[in-house]
Amino acid sequence: MMSTTTARSRRFLARSIHLAALASLLSASAMPVSATPWSKVQHPSSTMTEVIGGVSNGCIGGARALPAFGPGYVSVRRYRNRYYGHPDLLGFIGDVGRAQQGRGSGLMMVGDLSQPRGGRMSSSHRSHQNGLDVDIWLTFASSQSEANRSMDHRSDPRSMVEPSRRRVGSHWGPDQQALIETAARHPRVDRIFANAAIKQALCQSAGQDRGWLRKVRPWWGHDAHIHVRLSCPPGNTQCIQQAPVPAEDGCGSDLAWWFSDEALNPRKKAPSKRPAEPEIPAACRAVLRAP
Ligand SMILES: [Zn+2]
Numbered sequence: 001m002m003s004t005t006t007a008r009s010r011r012f013l014a015r016s017i018h019l020a021a022l023a024s025l026l027s028a029s030a031m032p033v034s035a036t037p038w039s040k041v042q043h044p045s046s047t048m049t050e051v052i053g054g055v056s057n058g059c060i061g062g063a064r065a066l067p068a069f070g071p072g073y074v075s076v077r078r079y080r081n082r083y084y085g086h087p088d089l090l091g092f093i094g095d096v097g098r099a100q101q102g103r104g105s106g107l108m109m110v111g112d113l114s115q116p117r118g119g120r121m122s123s124s125h126r127s128h129q130n131g132l133d134v135d136i137w138l139t140f141a142s143s144q145s146e147a148n149r150s151m152d153h154r155s156d157p158r159s160m161v162e163p164s165r166r167r168v169g170s171h172w173g174p175d176q177q178a179l180i181e182t183a184a185r186h187p188r189v190d191r192i193f194a195n196a197a198i199k200q201a202l203c204q205s206a207g208q209d210r211g212w213l214r215k216v217r218p219w220w221g222h223d224a225h226i227h228v229r230l231s232c233p234p235g236n237t238q239c240i241q242q243a244p245v246p247a248e249d250g251c252g253s254d255l256a257w258w259f260s261d262e263a264l265n266p267r268k269k270a271p272s273k274r275p276a277e278p279e280i281p282a283a284c285r286a287v288l289r290a291p
Contacts, residue, residue, distance in 0.1 A: 037288060038119025044084055045117050045290040051086055051130045051233060052283045054240035059118035059284035060131030064090050066113060072101030073108045074144045076137070076151040082112040082121070086131040088188050088233050089113060093134065099182045105175040106140030109147050109157075111225060117287050120277070130239065132190075132230040136183070138176045139224070161197040161223040166259055168201045177205055183228055184212040190231040191245050192216050195223040196258030203251035213249040218258045238283055 038059070049062035063084040066075050073093060075083050093110055100108045114131045115121060127133050139157035141147035150157065160172040180202060184192055194202075196218035206213055219227075232239035246254075257263055 036120045036122050038115050038117060039122045041115065041117050041119075041288065042081070043116050045287050047287060047290045049087065051132060051236045051239040052287065053130055053238065053281040055127040055130055055133055055229060055242070057120075057278045057280060058130035058240065059280070059287050060084070060086060060114060061117070061283075061287040061290070063114065063116060063118065063131050066090055066093060066110065069107075069144050070094060070097050072097035072099070073110050074141060074147040075110045076147055077111060079152070080112065082115055082128070083110075084116050084118075084131065085113040085134065086230070086233055088230055089132060089134055092183075092186055092188050092228070092230060095186060096136075096179070096183050100140075100179060103175065103178055105178075106142055107144070107147060108179065109137040109139065109141055109151060111135035111137060119280070119284065119288070127227075127229075132232070132239075134228050135225045136179070136228060137225045138179070139171070140175065156224050159223040161195050165195070165197060165223075165264055168197050172198070172201060177202065180216060180226060181206075181212060183226070184215040188230045189215060190229050190242065192229070193219040193222050193227040195219070195221065196255060196263075198223065198226075199250070199255060199258075203249065203255065206249075210249050210251075213251065214245050214247065217245060217250070218255060238281065 044063040044065070045061045047061035049064070050060070052059050052061065064087050066083045066085065066089075068075050068078060071094070073096075097108055100106075111134070112125065112128055113134045114128050118129045118131050120129060125133075128135075137151075137157055138160050141150065158171055160168055160176060162169045176198075180192065180194065180198070183189060192215055194216055199216050199218040202213060202216055229242075232241045
């Protein structure tokens with residue numbers, strides 16, 4: 001009885017969080033792009049490498065630039081100048097790229113990381129602010145030039161999910177599955193956001209060893225790319241870590257909710273007033289001012 005009540009209240013809590021996030025997502029999509037000093041900075045700060053604040057209100061000092069290409073990967077849409085991150089994030093991309101190269105199923109296309117000093121972006125993302133987030137596309141490229149041709153100033157690659165959003169489509173396969181599993185098994189990875197239909201496909205195909213599945217979190221969109229988030233790097237005392245993901249694999253009733261009418265066809269609320277921007281951490285102001 002006790003455990004049923006706990007499970008039920010946890011589900012209720014999770015659902016409330018999902019709905020609150022959806023409301024902010026819907027109002028965010030109606031928001032005009034807004035200027036931010038962070039998007040005008042062209043280079044990382046010369047300060048020591050440090051993650052400050054959280055993914056949605058933070059920054060990074062002394063960030064590193066992801067090389068334009070490396071074993072198994074190519075960095076795309078470089079004109080956006082969002083290819084900076086913590087060395088741990090570059091190390092993760094290198095590791096997953098080498099695994100991708102070993103599978104020989106084409107180059108992994110790496111999308112946005114953070115701006116040179118992180119901070120709020122003028123478009124596209126609310127998170128990606130502290131050098132620990134990266135988007136990875138689920139379509140592979142045969143060469144660096146093909147990747148740039150297919151991505152630069154063009155619409156996003158194809159979705160892996162059927163229009164009904166209830167299951168994965170014909171473009172989904174073992175290569176996408178292997179990429180996500182490799183990423184989720186990486187020790188520095190905290191969580192990965194992917195469409196609920198993708199999570200469902202992973203739940204169905206995973207074998208006995210399914211501890212990594214807990215890190216794959218269902219989310220709206222994310223049907224053509226995944227969003228990978230690392231844990232705070234050790235010793236970065238100003239980095240704000242998110243609450244841990246639940247211990248279970250997340251393939252049960254929590255996942256089922258994502259296929260309910262409430263989740264698939266949410267009622268759109270009237271756009272609310274844009275919430276006030278949170279105060280940025282004081283240490284980020286120093287990063288912004290630094291040479
Ligand atoms: Zn992302």
